Amino acid sequence: MEFDGIAAVDSRIEGERGWGGFGERFFASLGGCGGGKPREGGGQENAAEPEERIGDHFKGEEGEGADFWRNIGNEDGLSVCERGGGSLINRHLKSMMRLQFLGSFVAFWLISLSVMAPRAQAQIWGSRAVNAVMRPAGELLNRQDPLRVNQAMEGLITPANSSVVISLGRQRLYLMMGDEVYLDAPISSGKAGHATPKGRFAVMEKDLNHRSSIYGNFVDGSGRVVRAGVSTRSDVAPSGTRYQGAPMKYFCRLTSSGVGFHVGILPGYPASHGCIRLPEDAAALIYAKMAVGTKVVITD
Numbered sequence: 001m002e003f004d005g006i007a008a009v010d011s012r013i014e015g016e017r018g019w020g021g022f023g024e025r026f027f028a029s030l031g032g033c034g035g036g037k038p039r040e041g042g043g044q045e046n047a048a049e050p051e052e053r054i055g056d057h058f059k060g061e062e063g064e065g066a067d068f069w070r071n072i073g074n075e076d077g078l079s080v081c082e083r084g085g086g087s088l089i090n091r092h093l094k095s096m097m098r099l100q101f102l103g104s105f106v107a108f109w110l111i112s113l114s115v116m117a118p119r120a121q122a123q124i125w126g127s128r129a130v131n132a133v134m135r136p137a138g139e140l141l142n143r144q145d146p147l148r149v150n151q152a153m154e155g156l157i158t159p160a161n162s163s164v165v166i167s168l169g170r171q172r173l174y175l176m177m178g179d180e181v182y183l184d185a186p187i188s189s190g191k192a193g194h195a196t197p198k199g200r201f202a203v204m205e206k207d208l209n210h211r212s213s214i215y216g217n218f219v220d221g222s223g224r225v226v227r228a229g230v231s232t233r234s235d236v237a238p239s240g241t242r243y244q245g246a247p248m249k250y251f252c253r254l255t256s257s258g259v260g261f262h263v264g265i266l267p268g269y270p271a272s273h274g275c276i277r278l279p280e281d282a283a284a285l286i287y288a289k290m291a292v293g294t295k296v297v298i299t300d
Helices: 004-013 018-029 050-059 064-070 085-125 280-288
Strands: 162-167 172-177 180-186 199-202 205-219 225-231 242-253 260-263 276-278 295-299
Parallel strands (some): 260 276
Antiparallel strands (some): 172 180, 205 225
């Protein structure tokens, strides 16, 4: 008999039940593990010698084939049938098929998502989400209404009669004379965690070319920036560098902790560490029309 056991396996793999019952049918074809015809006195025909029959299919009656199948999971002396060999092979084959199916399923969806993602974005956000054009940074920094100045009040407002009202909700600063607005400028106040304090203040100091004592850069001996955006409260200067405070031109101090207004970047939302940032043209006018002691109100 030449490899008829393998032929029997092949024929059963292609059967109507497929891989799912392969283990049970394989052992059934060899007359063991529940296979064979029932005996008249109970039990099953050829059910007592599965190892010998398995070995016959591969190499003689007591060759390496019989030893191989006899010793599968046989540490405790149980035969293949006694240890449920058919079910063991069946379970392993089912696990392999499930893993293969899962891998194919995941690969299919990854490919599908990579193809469909641009179309989905277009449906949700419009075609601009897919074919968006990079906008210049200058356009993103000019979303607030620009500076407005009442030129009719130019000769009337002075440091002696001016006052300032700052609205954090509107992100605007108003330089006033009495109830009349001379200057209406956009601002950027303190961000979350560094909120600009609200209340009534008076200008404590004016400094045309002020530099921050807390926020700035570490620079080397030639002035080249080695590390930008540092804080003297939390950062240590690397060897060979020194601290250089961030410029705060036209600075007007409101608190002893350093809060004031000065020239800075306006992204269109609160972004500072507590100070009120202003466009340079507005800061120059405010600086000229204010004095130490000028009243400032910061409100919602």
